[in-house]
Amino acid sequence: MRREGSPFQGLGTVFAKELTDNISSVRMLVLELLIVLTALAALYGAIDNLRTNTAEDPFLLLRLFTLSNSPLPSFVAILGFLIPLMAIGLGFDSVNSEFNRRTLSRILAQPIYRDALLMGKFLAGLATLAVSLTALWLMVIGLGLLFLGVPPGTEEIGRSLVFLVIAIFYAGVWLALAMLLSIVFRSPATAALVALGIWLFLTVLWPMLAPAFAQVIAPPDPRYAALGLETPETGLWSQFLLRISPNDLFGEAMLAILSPTTRTLGAVFLDQLRGAVMGAPLPLSESIMIAWPQTVGLIAATIVLFVVGYILFQRQEVRA
Numbered sequence: 001m002r003r004e005g006s007p008f009q010g011l012g013t014v015f016a017k018e019l020t021d022n023i024s025s026v027r028m029l030v031l032e033l034l035i036v037l038t039a040l041a042a043l044y045g046a047i048d049n050l051r052t053n054t055a056e057d058p059f060l061l062l063r064l065f066t067l068s069n070s071p072l073p074s075f076v077a078i079l080g081f082l083i084p085l086m087a088i089g090l091g092f093d094s095v096n097s098e099f100n101r102r103t104l105s106r107i108l109a110q111p112i113y114r115d116a117l118l119m120g121k122f123l124a125g126l127a128t129l130a131v132s133l134t135a136l137w138l139m140v141i142g143l144g145l146l147f148l149g150v151p152p153g154t155e156e157i158g159r160s161l162v163f164l165v166i167a168i169f170y171a172g173v174w175l176a177l178a179m180l181l182s183i184v185f186r187s188p189a190t191a192a193l194v195a196l197g198i199w200l201f202l203t204v205l206w207p208m209l210a211p212a213f214a215q216v217i218a219p220p221d222p223r224y225a226a227l228g229l230e231t232p233e234t235g236l237w238s239q240f241l242l243r244i245s246p247n248d249l250f251g252e253a254m255l256a257i258l259s260p261t262t263r264t265l266g267a268v269f270l271d272q273l274r275g276a277v278m279g280a281p282l283p284l285s286e287s288i289m290i291a292w293p294q295t296v297g298l299i300a301a302t303i304v305l306f307v308v309g310y311i312l313f314q315r316q317e318v319r320a
Helices: 011-024 026-050 060-066 075-091 096-100 104-109 114-148 152-183 188-217 220-226 232-242 246-258 284-314
Strands: none
Touching: 011 026, 011 114, 011 188, 026 060, 026 075, 026 114, 026 232, 060 075, 060 104, 060 152, 060 232, 060 246, 075 152, 075 232, 075 246, 096 104, 096 152, 096 188, 104 114, 114 284, 152 246, 152 284, 188 232, 188 246, 246 284
């Protein structure tokens, strides 16, 4: 049977309804409070360290994002850890809750196709995350102006905006994963546990396992080991395997954007240092080019996970 009309008919209705539910939910309030309180603690430590600096630092505002004060990590490190929790909290029951309440067949009985329903839920979740991250970004800018008393420059604002966009892409990966698991598992508890398990594996365990796998694929050369150096092939494989984790891609992209002196995210070759002034900051456009592969990787992961969930959702039986 051939369907009539646009497959995205009703997309705006689903988006508005889901966005309202997300923003007004108690779950979202708890997640936002968790992130804000943790971020404020990290910013307090960074501001305390930066008060000893002078306004001669051209990237004083960016230090708020990257500076850590033991035992607290940096603001970016905290976001890399907490953004997945926020995205998983929004998406783990986005589809299976409709099955369990037996409302999915009623929704699809309206002039709303599955395409619009799934896309609307995803876009609403991503918009919710974008609003929350934008509020955090504004909080950092405001606290920097209030306590440091130094207005940010154009370069700093541009880099911080790029940071915000990449953080939203990073959140999209985990949201798409959570929605995929919500489609695969009918139980919200199972979907949440599997999503959290994948997050813990990729964030905590995979950075320890990837170097071991790299040594199996490309055994270390004794000649390099005698000099206390890492075998280039082993290092390249380790870096490649580490980049399977979205957390590693996000961290590398943030390093390139928020640290203007970063010239490469991989092995350093002599041709990259030819004519370079060590310690000199790169223009924003060149930093974006360095972070571009990692950013594309995050976008591609989001698309792949969403497409897999879309295909599975299209093939599911939704009759009550």
